[in-house]
Structures are given as structure tokens and as C-alpha cells.
Amino acid sequence: MELVLDRVTKQYKNKIAVDRLSATLKEGVYGLLGANGAGKTTLMRLICDIAKISSGEIRLDGEDIGAMGERYRDLLGYLPQDFGYYPNFTAMEFMLYIASLKGLARGYAKERSKELLQMVGLANEMRHKVKTFSGGMRQRLGIAQALLNDPKLLVLDEPTAGLDPKERVRFRNMIAELGKDRIVILSTHIVSDVEEIADWIFLMKQGQFIAQGTLEALKQHYLEVTHSECAAPFNLEKLYLFYFSEGDEGYDLV
Amino acid sequence: MIWFEWKKIFERRLNMAAMLLGYLLIGACVFCFIAKENIYDGFYLWFVIVICVSPVFSSEYESGAAALLLTTKHGKGRLVWSKLVAALLFTAGYLAVGILAGVGVVGLFLGFSGADLPVQLWNSVIPYNLTLGQTCAANFAIILLSGITLALVLLCCSARLRSSLATLVIGFMVIIAPVFFPMSKESGLWNHINYLFPVRAANLKNMLGSFVSYPVGDFVISYVEMLAVVYGLIGIMAFVLTRRGFVKAR
Numbered sequence: 001m002e003l004v005l006d007r008v009t010k011q012y013k014n015k016i017a018v019d020r021l022s023a024t025l026k027e028g029v030y031g032l033l034g035a036n037g038a039g040k041t042t043l044m045r046l047i048c049d050i051a052k053i054s055s056g057e058i059r060l061d062g063e064d065i066g067a068m069g070e071r072y073r074d075l076l077g078y079l080p081q082d083f084g085y086y087p088n089f090t091a092m093e094f095m096l097y098i099a100s101l102k103g104l105a106r107g108y109a110k111e112r113s114k115e116l117l118q119m120v121g122l123a124n125e126m127r128h129k130v131k132t133f134s135g136g137m138r139q140r141l142g143i144a145q146a147l148l149n150d151p152k153l154l155v156l157d158e159p160t161a162g163l164d165p166k167e168r169v170r171f172r173n174m175i176a177e178l179g180k181d182r183i184v185i186l187s188t189h190i191v192s193d194v195e196e197i198a199d200w201i202f203l204m205k206q207g208q209f210i211a212q213g214t215l216e217a218l219k220q221h222y223l224e225v226t227h228s229e230c231a232a233p234f235n236l237e238k239l240y241l242f243y244f245s246e247g248d249e250g251y252d253l254v
Numbered sequence: 255m256i257w258f259e260w261k262k263i264f265e266r267r268l269n270m271a272a273m274l275l276g277y278l279l280i281g282a283c284v285f286c287f288i289a290k291e292n293i294y295d296g297f298y299l300w301f302v303i304v305i306c307v308s309p310v311f312s313s314e315y316e317s318g319a320a321a322l323l324l325t326t327k328h329g330k331g332r333l334v335w336s337k338l339v340a341a342l343l344f345t346a347g348y349l350a351v352g353i354l355a356g357v358g359v360v361g362l363f364l365g366f367s368g369a370d371l372p373v374q375l376w377n378s379v380i381p382y383n384l385t386l387g388q389t390c391a392a393n394f395a396i397i398l399l400s401g402i403t404l405a406l407v408l409l410c411c412s413a414r415l416r417s418s419l420a421t422l423v424i425g426f427m428v429i430i431a432p433v434f435f436p437m438s439k440e441s442g443l444w445n446h447i448n449y450l451f452p453v454r455a456a457n458l459k460n461m462l463g464s465f466v467s468y469p470v471g472d473f474v475i476s477y478v479e480m481l482a483v484v485y486g487l488i489g490i491m492a493f494v495l496t497r498r499g500f501v502k503a504r
Contacts, residue, residue, distance in 0.1 A: 048325045070327050078325040084318030088265040097258045101326035101333055149327070 001061060001152055002026055003047070003183055008056035010042050010207075017042040019207035020056065029179035031194030032187040033240060034204035040187040041081050043204070044157045047185065048078045060153070074103065077151030081158045081187075083142040087131035091122055091141055094130055095148065102149040109148070116144040119174070121167075135162035143171065147178075154184045160193050172197050195236040203240070211239070255332060259310075259340035269306045273348065276302035280356045297429070297456040299352045300401055303345050304425030307405045310341050311413040311500050312421060320500075330501040338409060338496060345405040349398050357390070377463040384462075393458040396481060400452040403485040404428060406492035414499035429453060455481055 003025040010018040017039045034040050045051035047058060049065050049072065058065045065072045086094060092113060099109035117126050120140040130138065139162045146154060156175075160168050176197045178184055188194060194201055201218060203211040211218060215236065222239045263269055276299045314320040323329045369387030373380050376389075384392070404425065411421040432451035438444045448454065449466050461477055468475040475483070 045321070048321075050321055050324045070331065073325055073329065074327045076325055078322065080318065080321040082318045082321075084314070084320070084322060086262065086265075086317075086319070089261070093258075093261075097255075098322070098326065100255045100258065101323060101328050103327040145322070 001183060003153060004057075004059045004062075005047075006057045006059065008043075008046060008058060009054045010039075010046055010051065011054040016207050018046060021207075021209060023202070023209070023212070025183050025185070025200075027179070027181055027183060028199035029175060029184045029186060029197050031198030031201045032185060032204060033189065033191065033194050033201060033236075034187075035189060038204040039207040040189075040204055041157055042207075044078075044081075044155050044185070044187055047153075048076060048155055049073070074149065075152040077146035077149060077154045079142045079146040079156045079159050081161075083138065085130045085138060085141070088129055090127050090129055091117060091133075092126040094141065095126075095145060098145045099148050104149065112148060113144075116147055117141075119147075120144045121170070136164060136167055139163055140167065143174075152182045154178060154182060155187075156185070157187045158189075159186065160188065160190060168193065191237045191240050201236070255328070255336040256340045256343075259336050260344065262313075263306055263310070263340065263344055266306075266309070272302045272305040276348075277352055277355075280352050297397060297400075297453060299349050300404055300429050300452065301426070302348065303401055303405055304408060304422060304429070306348075307341050307345065307408045308412055308421040308425060309418040310337050310409055311496070312416050312418045314500075315416040316418060324501060330497075334413075334497045334500055338406075338493065341405055341409055342402060345401055346398060349401045353394055353397065357394075373459075373462070376459055379465075380462045381465065382462060389458065389462070392478060393456070396455050396458055396478070399482065399485050400455055403489045403492075404452060406489045406496070410492040410496045410499060413496045449477065450481065450484055 005021050005023045005025075008018055008021045009016065019039075021043065032040050032043070042051065046053055047065075049058075053066075060068065060072060060075070086097075089097065095113035095117065096106075096109055099113060100106075104112065114123070114126070117123050120143055122137060122140055122144065125133065125137065130141065133141065139159070143156070143159060146156065159175075160171055163171060172193065175184055175186065179197070179199065186194065186198065195215065198215070200214060201212065202209050211221065213221065218236065218239055222242065226242065279298050309316075314323060323333060326333070366387070369390070370385050373382065373384045373386055373389045375386065407428070408421055408425050411424050412418070415421055429452060432448065432453050435448050435451070437448060446466070446468060449461060449464075454461060458478075466477040468477070468480045
């Protein structure tokens with residue numbers, strides 16, 4: 001499976017939210033790192049075909065995602081940044097509703113919902129109304145619904161928002177496992193989320209990729225641009241702070 | 255999927271309060287008026303339809319759920335149909351139950367004798383060969399048709415404007431504003447348009463006695479036929495525009 005972003009641009013009146021982005025994504029976990037307003041959520045929405053591209057194309061296995069329509073959405077799992085829910089639905093009802101929208105048969109949907117709620121630690125809450133959930137519990141419910149249709153393309157926008165450290169570790173393990181045979185795109189401004197599990201990292205600023213590569217390649221790049229010695233311990237946060245404090249040149253790394 | 259859409263309509267406290275209030279109002283009318291007036295009072299229930307139907311699409315955008323729904327397999331197709339069907343079934347059911355219950359209760363106490371008498375007993379100038387029962391049935395059908403058309407227009411506004419409040423205001427204006435539209439002494443066209451507003455159509459007894467008809471070339475279309483045509487066309491247009499409004503990316 002191959003997702004290609006071909007000079008994708010999104011412009012709102014005078015503002016360019018996504019600026020001629022190009023990338024080729026195959027199976028694995030892709031981290032999208034950037035400050036607030038960098039264009040991460042806009043890019044996610046373009047990939048999920050809920051925002052209209054101003055120019056460029058997004059193709060899945062050579063086919064435009066807009067033209068694919070239902071076939072594309074059948075392969076897609078999405079967790080939005082501001083996850084809207086129905087307060088008076090129980091967790092199970094919510095899962096069954098989303099399952100029906102994803103075209104799952106009722107019997108299978110029930111079993112799959114139970115399995116996913118178990119996986120995210122909400123098995124005991126499945127008959128409770130969502131309005132009684134904490135923020136972290138709702139986020140876990142959001143993650144569970146994104147996995148209902150066993151998507152081949154999983155798009156997660158700020159998925160660890162509201163999760164405590166233990167939940168965050170559990171989530172990272174889950175994503176690392178999922179990324180083995182599907183494309184997972186993970187957008188966040190929490191550096192440690194991406195550092196631990198991403199196979200490829202994009203740094204995004206003002207609608208553009210200012211750096212991208214594996215963690216090791218980014219480390220080498222950081223050492224080069226900062227003229228640092230290898231002895232200094234590197235973490236992705238240093239690179240993040242380097243780019244989002246000053247400088248906006250882009251580098252493409254292997 | 256329709257069941258879940260119904261659940262969303264019935265779980266809103268405002269909707270439940272409005273539904274109860276609507277039926278209480280009809281109940282009050284039952285004890286204040288005789289049966290033939292209860293049909294006309296059915297138009298009060300339109301306000302409940304406005305309150306309950308306005309957020310069907312717009313609430314998804316207001317809550318942020320739309321981003322999730324539109325990425326599902328059926329989010330841009332079957333979901334829209336389900337919402338439309340659920341809202342229209344609710345509208346038809348609520349109106350039908352409300353009006354029939356009101357009429358039925360009065361009929362239970364006073365009986366339905368006289369339904370086969372000519373409508374000219376109400377108003378001797380009515381030029382149609384109808385019975386009282388037929389006129390009541392036609393009035394009921396017009397209130398139902400008007401309510402369904404109103405619901406379709408509201409659903410279209412809800413999908414396109416993405417604001418429950420704006421849709422609510424439009425709905426109330428559609429019902430209330432024509433009450434204040436004066437009849438013109440010069441413009442027959444304005445009067446013919448005025449007669450088609452729902453609040454006037456709901457009072458069929460008065461409209462039948464007003465000799466309203468619509469000459470089109472060599473043909474003359476009766477008032478009831480024109481209502482059916484106009485409301486049908488508006489309903490179809492609203493139906494078609496609703497889907498585009500909901501799924502169109504902003």
C-alpha cells in the first residue's frame with residue numbers, strides 16, 4: 001500500500017495552511033510533529049478527504065482518494081483532534097453506531113466493539129454513558145472507534161491528549177504493533193510520543209515540511225547544523241526546539 | 255442506523271420538552287374547541303418540528319462529530335439518507351399522532367355523525383362538492399404535507415448553514431412571518447403567493463371559501479392541487495440540496 005502526497009496545497013483566502021507538500025508513505029508509523037498552527041490538522045483533514053485540496057493530489061496505490069470515495073473511506077480510520085461524541089450514548093452504543101457507519105455487520109460489530117473496548121481498557125464502562133467519562137476515557141473511546149474497521153490507513157490527530165503516562169505508554173505499544181502492516185500517521189506536538197515509535201518523522205512549520213527522516217538521520221542532521229559533538233545526548237526535543245525557536249530551512253534526509 | 259438517528263432526536267431534553275408541550279397544547283385545544291377546529295390547531299405542532307429537526311445536521315458540526323462521521327464508509331451516503339428518513343418519519347408521526355389524537359378524543363365524546371354532510375354547512379359559498387369529513391381529511395393531509403415540506407427545508411438549512419440557531423430562526427419565521435403579510439388590493443400575484451404559506455394553507459376551511467385558484471394558460475389549478483405541486487417541488491429541491499450541503503467540505 002502506498003499513499004502519495006503530490007504537491008498538496010490548501011489555501012484559505014490569504015493564508016496557506018499546507019504548502020506544496022510531497023511525500024510517499026508505505027506501511028509503518030509516521031510522526032507529524034509541529035507547533036500549534038503548523039498545518040498538521042489541516043493536512044490530516046486533507047488526507048481524510050474531509051477538506052478540499054486547493055491544488056495537488058493525494059493518491060492511494062495510484063488512485064485519487066476523492067475519486068475512490070467509499071472505497072477509500074472503507075480503508076480509513078480517523079481520530080480527530082476535537083473528538084465529537086454523543087453524551088447520552090453509552091460507550092457500546094457509540095461503537096455500534098460508528099460500526100454501522102463503517103458498514104460492519106451487526107453481529108461482528110458487537111464482538112469487535114467488545115474486543116476494542118477491552119483493548120483500550122473500557123470493558124467495564126461499556127454500558128455507561130459517554131458524558132460520565134473523563135477526558136482520557138473519551139480519548140480511549142476515540143482510539144477504539146478508529147480501529148473498528150481494521151483500517152489500512154490510520155490517521156490519529158493528537159491521540160494522546162488527555163492520557164496519563166501509563167495510558168500513553170500503552171497507546172504507544174498499541175500503535176507500534178499496528179504500524180507493522182498498515183500506514184499510521186500520528187500528529188502531535190508531544191515529542192516523546194513520536195520519538196519512541198515513529199519509523200519516519202516529519203517536522204512541519206507554516207504548512208511545509210522543514211525536516212523529515214528517521215530518528216537517526218535527524219540526529220545526524222542536528223549534529224551537523226548545530227556543529228555539536230556526538231557526546232552530547234540527543235533527543236528529538238532538541239531538534240524540535242532548534243527549529244521552532246529559530247530557523248526555517250528544510251532538509252530532506254534518508 | 256435510523257434507530258440511532260431517532261435516538262439522537264429523542265435524547266435531547268429540549269426536544270422532549272417541546273414534544274410534550276406541543277401535545278399539551280393540542281390537549282388544551284381539544285377541550286376548548288370542537289373537532290373541526292382541532293385539525294387547524296395542528297399547525298401549533300409545526301413549532302415542535304422546528305425545534306426537533308433544526309439540529310439534525312448542524313449539531314454534528316457544532317459538536318465536532320461531523321469530522322468523524324464524514325470519514326466513515328457510509329458517512330457521505332447512507333448516513334444522510336438515515337438522518338432524512340428518521341427526521342421525516344418523526345415529523346409525520348408526531349403530526350399525525352397529535353392531530354388524530356386531538357380529533358379522536360373529541361370524536362370519542364361527541365361522535366363523528368355529520369361527517370358525510372356537505373361542507374357548505376360550514377360556509378355556503380364553498381364551490382367544491384365535498385363532505386365535512388373529506389374536508390377535514392384534506393386539511394389533515396395539508397398540515398401533514400406542509401409539516402413535511404417544512405422539515406425538509408429545515409433539514410436543508412441545517413445541513414448548509416451548519417447552525418442550529420440559524421435554522422431555528424428560519425423555521426419560526428417561515429411559520430410566523432406570513433401571519434403579518436397583508437393581502438394586497440392591487441397585486442393578485444402577491445395574494446396568490448400569500449395563500450401558499452403554510453399558516454394560511456392550514457386553515458383550509460377559510461381558503462376553500464375564498465375562491466382561490468391558479469389559472470395557468472388554458473388550465474385552472476385548484477388551490478389544493480397547487481399546494482401539492484408547490485410543496486412537492488420545494489420538498490424535492492430541499493431533499494436534493496441537503497446531501498450536498500452536509501458532505502461538501504468547507
